[in-house]
Amino acid sequence: MNFYVDTHAHIYHEDFIKDYADMLHRCEEQQIGRIFMPNVDHTSIDRMMELESRSPQTCMAMMGLHPCSVKKDFERELYLVENWLSKRKFAAVGEIGTDLYWDKTFWDQQVEAFNVQIEWAKRYALPIVIHCRESLDKTIDLVEKVQDGRLSGIFHCYGGTVEQAERIIKLGFYLGIGGVATFKNGGLEPVLEAVSLDHMVLETDSPYLAPVPHRGKRNEPSYIPLVADKIATVKKCPLEDVRSMTTRNALALFNLSV
Secondary structure (H helix, E strand, C coil): CCEEEEEEEECCCCHCCCCCCHHHHHHHHHCCCEEEECCCCCCHHHHHHHHHCCCCCCEECCCCCCCCCCCCCHHHHHHHHHHHHHHCCCEEEEEEEEEEECCCCCCCHHHHHHHHHHHHHHHHCCEEEEECCCCHHHHHHHHHHHHCCCEEEEEEECCCEEEEHHHHHHHHEEEEEEEHHCCCCCCCHHHHCCCCCHHHHCCCCCCCCCCCCCCCCCCCCHHHHHHHHHHHHHHHHCCCHHHHHHHHHHHHCCCCCC
């Protein structure tokens, strides 16, 4: 595979409004062939769909409700998600999951919304892209309960242990590896050493979590090679191996051909 895939980038974010075309040009220069965009809630849908329509060969939309957007009115948000899923094909159901970092108030509602969207993923035969900040073990538990062979997807922004990674791999899911892998104290080197490339995909989570040397600045998909290079360094393998295997994994997961 002679191109990279960014499996998770919020390039519809307002941070990209002024230089979207330039950003895509930089992606082309860095051989970023596909960019998958996770939805957040009703506020992100229109912009995300607009970007997909402008660059349909590169930008692929997902549809889901982010756990941080699960509030008292989450049923209304879920109705919009279900309506969109019933109207057209999306790359995945995402970004969905749980979050105990920002607000623990709506945990029960987050779990309900997660389970509902998992069932939609099964219905439409789509992978899921999972957010699990400060809630990794609990989220793995939830997926283990409902995995019946019809679920696949990514544990996005993976930051756990080797043991947690093994549980995820056993479920048939990929680890989403991003900028945190390049951080001095990111803690991911044991995972990168232990886990085969067969179980990894690359991501940026743009505009967040930019890799070194851009840490603290706006992230963008053109930085994917920096993440790949870190993986290659840790695993002592050619960069081309990282690129080809992670791209192959992503295309297989999202059921796309080259």
